[in-house]
Amino acid sequence: MPGDKHDQHMSHIFICDFEDGYLKDSFNFEMAMRLLPFEAQDKVLRKRSDKLQRMALTNRLLQLYGCSIVTGENFNHLIFGNGPFGKPMLLGHNGIEFSMSNGEQSCVMAVQETEVGIDIASTIDCNHWDAEYLDTFQDIFTDQEFKTLKESSSHRDELFTLYWSMKESYMKLIGTGLNTNIKAIDIGEIPEPLQELEVRSVEKKINGRHIMFISRWINKHEIVTTSTFLLPQTPFDSYNAESVDTKQLIEYLSLRQDDHPHQ
Secondary structure, X not given: OOOOOOOXXXXXXXXXXXXXXXXXXXXXXXXXXXXXXXXXXXHHHOOOOHHHHHHHHHHHHHHHHHHHHHHOOOHHHOEEEEOOOOOEEEEOOOOOEEXXXXXXXXEEEEEEOOOEEEEEEEXXXXXXXXXXXXXXOHHHOOHHHHHHHHOOHHHHHHHHHHHHHHHHHXXXXXXXXXXXXXXXXXXOOXXXXXXXXXXXXEEEEEOOEEEEEEEEEOOOOEEEEEEEEOOOOOOOOOOXXXXXXXXXXXXXXXXXXXXXXXO
């Protein structure tokens, strides 16, 4: 139940559709903005379109929601920082790690007790490119990956989106972002695209460490992949995925406001 402290030994994914219509109402948007400190509000309003503003606002609200749910603390008491390459982190809660990603219509968040990365990728991006778009990205794929994509003409967009989400989630996991050699993230051959209701787990060894990737469709065009390090003698359970709408985010946080501003 929202409001209860979740089991910190579980891994959680929170999914929110920022285009569900609720934030398109100017009153609802303003009420949501008031939940944020002025600096965060300014960052939202600097986005160049209404859609990007809704996305940025939802991302921030989801971050507060997810960390509050998992820690059991009032969101105003949570303090956040950033790693050397900008990866957000929760301060004062040793062992609680989270990762965020924005998609074409959804914001997603992964929270767990060990390092985690999450990425959302959309087949809609492929629709914006010409038929030979794959050649543009040859430098980020290994020879095997590129060969797999080239030979998958009937479902190339779906495979490309899966590869992209896996590679990006790994970059989020290690916290280096675009400073990473993307081609060195060797996923290898993916024999078939991700199916509609499938939750696919894939273990890979990258840079000497075992990584668990878990991928799923969350709607007709967006794939979410999480990645985490597999530690010796530590069992890994799949994520508990929870969809939350923008109205629920706002109502949950509004009921937990107090006089202590969060950062």
